[in-house]
Amino acid sequence: MNKLLITLAFLFLTLPEVKAQNQDNQLLIEENLRQSEKQKKTGITMMIAGGAATAVGMMLAWNSAWDSAEFGAGGFLMLAGSASVIIGIPIIVSSANKARKAATLSLSANSARMIRPNGFSPQVYPALNLTIPLHSDNR
Template sequence: MKKLVLIFAILFSSFFELIAQTQDTKFLIEEYIKQSERQKKTATILMGAGGGAIALSFLLALTADDWNSPGFEGGVFLFFAGSATVLIGIPIIVSSAANARKAGRLSLELNSARVLNPENPPKTIYPALKISLPLNSSRR
């Protein structure tokens, strides 16, 4: 019985570092993901509105009778405004992708554990992928 208790004590003492998770990293990952989703939504709206303005500008310019008509001038104005809106949306979507990569990088770490290996020297650091499942999430 004493041997069995000793074996279990040694076995569980080698895995105690694997059980702990820090809430700070989990909170930071969630914040990066929320920020990435907000930025992606904003960039999509900006780029869609800009694309719509560009399409409307072509329609106004093609239906204008003269170069000096208000429809043609309005089309030119809408073209530049839509182009600026699309160009503003590009850095926002790039920033969204960067925040998503930061969240992914935080979830990939090197963990350490004491592994009992009688043949080789013990390996204490190994790559690991953290996967968390939100069981009480409000979004399902």
Template sequence: MHKLLFLLAFFLVVSPIVKAQNQENKILIEEYLRQSENQRKTGLIMLGAGLGSVVVGTILFGTGWSDGSDVAVGSGAILFTAGSISTLVSIPILISSASVARKGAKLSMGTSNISSVQSSGFSSRAYPVLSFSIPFNSQNP
């Protein structure tokens, strides 16, 4: 019985010291990760569509050139140009996505304090920590 009371008292004393990540940082980290994921998807879609347009435009231009069709040559040139622009625009978007993801990762890394019992009383020490959360409910809003 004494051991149970001692353990209960120990956990009541230690529980305020061991804190979870504060809510503001958690929300900010989730926002950075959501923004990074959206930018990454947008960049990859623009890259894929741009490369596809470049390939189709090149083929259309080549076949139109050999057949002497001005419409196919013009359409191929327009598709090639639009695809090239889309491909070039996707590069900064992908770089920005990686930058935002790094910001979120920096917020989840840091130092944390732990208190330990010494002969002279409680002693606080800092140690590096990497914080992450695992959502247990599978419902996405």
């Protein structure tokens, strides 16, 4: 039994340290994902509402006389809806930038324990870590 425990302890000491992802910036990544989702929903809502307002304004202006109040209201709705669509585009672009920040690419140093003739020694090597958070809605 003692030989088994010693063998298992030896194996666990010689296995390299494996790190799947760097967890140092996890809070920052989650905050960027949350902001990205909110901006994406806001941008899409503004674009849909603006498109609908533009369409209603066009129908009002098209089906009324030049000097009526409906034509003025239609023109105002068209301008307001177009402005909403135009404002929604940078919000969606900003959302994509936040999502891109969340997928961080970092350069770090990882270590592995190597068996040397004089004992165990840590071996440090450069590593490229890519963290891509998937399914942010499930967190």
